[in-house]
Amino acid sequence: MTVASPRLTAVGSVSSYAFWGDDGKALAEFYAAALGWTVAQEFPDENGVPTAFLVTGGSTTFVFYTAKEFKAPDWPKDELPFHLDLAFDDVPAAEQRLLELGASKPGHQPxxxxxxxxxxxxxxxxxxxxxxxxxx
Structure with a gap:
């Protein structure tokens, strides 16, 4: 017996992508500079200290949070639940610029x-x- 189900339509959309780090402001500034975007807004915690930073390029929004107990993954040993893939027309130039902005390049390059x-x-x-x- 086949059960008819109502036609489903999209009821939501992704409004932002959120990332945690030891310094949300530094991460926001890094990714804003990397992508040519802006840090558009800061959000304070319950004590009035800015801890969340909204970065936007218009159609996409990232929010970077300061997490007091953040620990970076031990990659590649630790599996990642997700990561960003950034596209650039000139990858070598982008790599150099990102390194100058504070990124580092690990030896493991799969x-x-x-x-x-x-x-x-x-x-x-x-x-x-x-x-x-x-x-x-």
């Missing part, structure tokens, strides 16, 4: 020529490449 892994100032891995296309 992407070969397809992508480069960097660590943001909080020690969390992210990848840079020319982006993904169908069939790649």
């Amino acid at each position: 992407g070969g020529e397809r992508w480069t892994v960097l660590l943001d100032p909080s020690g969390q891995p992210f990848c840079i490449s020319t982006g993904w296309s169908e069939g790649s």
Whole structure:
């Protein structure tokens, strides 16, 4: 017996992506500079201390939080629940700029020529490449 179900429609959308680190403001400033975006707003904790920082490029929003007990993953030993993939037209130039902004480059590079892994100032891995296309 087949049970008819009502047609489902989208009822929500992603409003922002949130990240925790030892210094939310430094992370917000790093990613804003990396992407050419702006730190648009700060949010205080219950004591009035800014602890969340909203970064936007218009259509996408990230929120970076200061977490008092944050511990960066021991990558590649620790599996990551998620990470960012950032696309740039000129990956070598982007890598140099990101390193100047405070990223570091670990020795473990599993992407070969397809992508480069960097660590943001909080020690969390992210990848840079020319982006993904169908069939790649």
